[in-house]
Amino acid sequence: xxxxxxxxxxxxxxxxxxxxxxxxxxxxxxxxxxxxxxxxxxxxxxxxxxxxxxxxxxxxxxxxxxxxxxxxxxxxxxxxxxxxxxxxxxxxxxxxxxxxxxxxxxxxxxxxxxxxxxxxxxxxxxxxxxxxxxxxxxxxxxxxxxxxxxxxxxxxxxxxxxxxxxxxxxxxxxxxxxxxxxxxxxxxxxxxxxxxxxxxxxxxxxxxxxxxxxxxxxxxxxxxxxxxxxxxxxxxxxxxxxxxxxxxxxxxxxxxxxxxxxxxxxxxxxxxxxxxxxxxxxxxxxxxxxxxxxxxxxxxxxxxxxxxxxxxxxxxxxxxxxxxxxxxxxxxxxxxxxxxxxx
Numbered sequence: 001x002x003x004x005x006x007x008x009x010x011x012x013x014x015x016x017x018x019x020x021x022x023x024x025x026x027x028x029x030x031x032x033x034x035x036x037x038x039x040x041x042x043x044x045x046x047x048x049x050x051x052x053x054x055x056x057x058x059x060x061x062x063x064x065x066x067x068x069x070x071x072x073x074x075x076x077x078x079x080x081x082x083x084x085x086x087x088x089x090x091x092x093x094x095x096x097x098x099x100x101x102x103x104x105x106x107x108x109x110x111x112x113x114x115x116x117x118x119x120x121x122x123x124x125x126x127x128x129x130x131x132x133x134x135x136x137x138x139x140x141x142x143x144x145x146x147x148x149x150x151x152x153x154x155x156x157x158x159x160x161x162x163x164x165x166x167x168x169x170x171x172x173x174x175x176x177x178x179x180x181x182x183x184x185x186x187x188x189x190x191x192x193x194x195x196x197x198x199x200x201x202x203x204x205x206x207x208x209x210x211x212x213x214x215x216x217x218x219x220x221x222x223x224x225x226x227x228x229x230x231x232x233x234x235x236x237x238x239x240x241x242x243x244x245x246x247x248x249x250x251x252x253x254x255x256x257x258x259x260x261x262x263x264x265x266x267x268x269x270x271x272x273x274x275x276x277x278x279x280x281x282x283x284x285x286x287x288x289x290x291x292x293x294x295x296x297x298x299x300x301x302x303x304x305x306x307x308x309x310x311x312x313x314x315x316x317x318x319x320x321x322x323x324x325x326x327x328x329x330x331x332x333x334x335x336x337x338x339x340x341x342x343x
Contacts, residue, residue, distance in 0.1 A: 018059045020144035024074040026156045030163045033082035038075040039118075040068040040089045043178055050096030052107050052143040059144040061096055061151070071155070086118040087126075089159070090177055096147055104138045109147055111154055114180065115162040122171030125184055127162040128330050129154065166205045185328050191267060200229040200236075200244040204331020207243045218246045226251070226258070242331060252326070255279055267328060271321035274339060 051060040063070045071089060093112040098105050112130045116123040133150055140146045170187050172180055185191065190210040199212030206212065215231040218238075226246055229236045238244065243252050243261065250261040252270050256279055259270045325334040 018054070018057050018144075020059050020061050020148045021064050022061065022070070022148045022151050024070055024152055024155075026152055027078050028075060028156050028159045029078040030160070032163070033080055034163055035079070035083045035085055035087040035117075036081050037086045038072060038079070038089070039086060040071045040091065041174075041177065042066070042068050042091045044091055044093055046093075046095065049094050050098075052096065052098045052147065053100065053105065054142070054144060061144055061148050067091055067094075075159070087162070088116045088118050088123060090114045090116065090180075094151065098143075104136060105143070107135045107137075107143045107147055109133045109135075109150055111151065113155070113158065115159070115165075116177075116180075117167050119171060122173050123177060123180075124171050125168040125180065125329065126165040127158065128327070129158040130327075166203065168205070169209075181329065185267075188328055191263070191328065196245045196248060196250055198245050198248075200238070200241045202240075203242045204326075207331070208328050212245070213241075218244060220246075261326070267325060269323045269325045272324055273321050276321075277324070277333065 049061045049063075051058050053059070075087075091113050093110055095110045096107060097110075098107045110132050112128075114128040115126040117126055118124075131154065133154075135143055135146050135150075137143055168184065170184060172183055176183055188208050188210075190196070190208055193210065197210055197212050198218075199214075200216050200218070201207035201212050213229070213231075216229040216236075217231070218226050219228040219230045219235070220226050226238050226244065228238060229241065229244070238258065239253055241253055243250060244258075245251070251258040252261050254270075254272065254276055256276055259272055259276070261268055261270055263269075322336060322339060324336070324339070326332075327334055
């Protein structure tokens with residue numbers, strides 16, 4: 001009788017513990033075959049990803065073997081060894097947690113990873129992903145499958161985006177990889193310099209390393225709105241750049257115009273509304289030459305522009321916005337929690 005009871009107990013435990021394997025089958029091909037090799041360094045403090053409930057059963061989300069082997073196999077499945085350098089993926093965090101309510105639950109995925117190009121003088125930063133996603137069982141009953149798929153899609157997009165990223169010139173040792181962020185940020189002159197270099201910056205790397213496009217000057221229209229970057233006969237719309245500095249003032253280009261960049265002891269940030277960073281597809285806001293023309297009566301349109309004109313700048317500053325930090329390593333927005341939601 002005891003043996004039967006023990007067997008039933010083990011069977012119940014076995015069936016209560018299920019697994020959802022992360023399916024790494026999405027293509028991550030680098031069409032230009034830039035790298036001769038690929039390696040994964042797993043620096044996660046917690047090697048367990050996490051679990052969620054499904055019909056009172058705990059479902060663990062796992063890699064088939066381990067992330068180093070599985071992600072490496074994934075890379076070589078779609079890529080032929082070529083190029084001169086090694087691509088290195090540093091895994092920093094993959095954590096799943098669940099907040100169980102009375103009739104539903106909310107699962108949260110936190111994922112952080114970075115990529116580097118390994119050269120003779122060390123590891124050169126390429127890209128970083130640092131994201132948090134929540135999924136409710138009210139909308140997605142199969143949480144484990146959705147979370148596993150989200151991990152795959154996030155890593156796939158991240159790796160494909162990394163292939164073409166600008167390689168940072170600063171090399172760091174493997175022993176310093178765990179503190180790469182503070183080491184690289186400490187090297188950025190734009191976070192320290194009192195005098196900013198005038199001109200346009202084609203991407204976040206050139207901006208944070210303080211290297212504007214040579215030979216270009218800012219052209220404004222009759223209203224004082226910056227519209228073009230000019231280098232002789234070459235004229236490019238301001239909207240084609242990441243940021244620019246005009247009359248000593250830095251500006252971040254956003255979908256509907258541009259806003260002033262501020263600096264404090266924590267880094268660089270802008271003050272914007274959600275509508276300015278993420279305008280609706282059917283929005284009536286129009287961008288012409290890097291600024292918004294017309295729609296003078298539109299509150300959103302007026303709020304979206306910071307012009308060099310002092311009076312207009314004061315008007316924009318008086319309109320409440322939310323501080324959004326700029327990631328110095330990627331240039332991405334670091335959105336505060338509940339960004340754009342009514343209080």
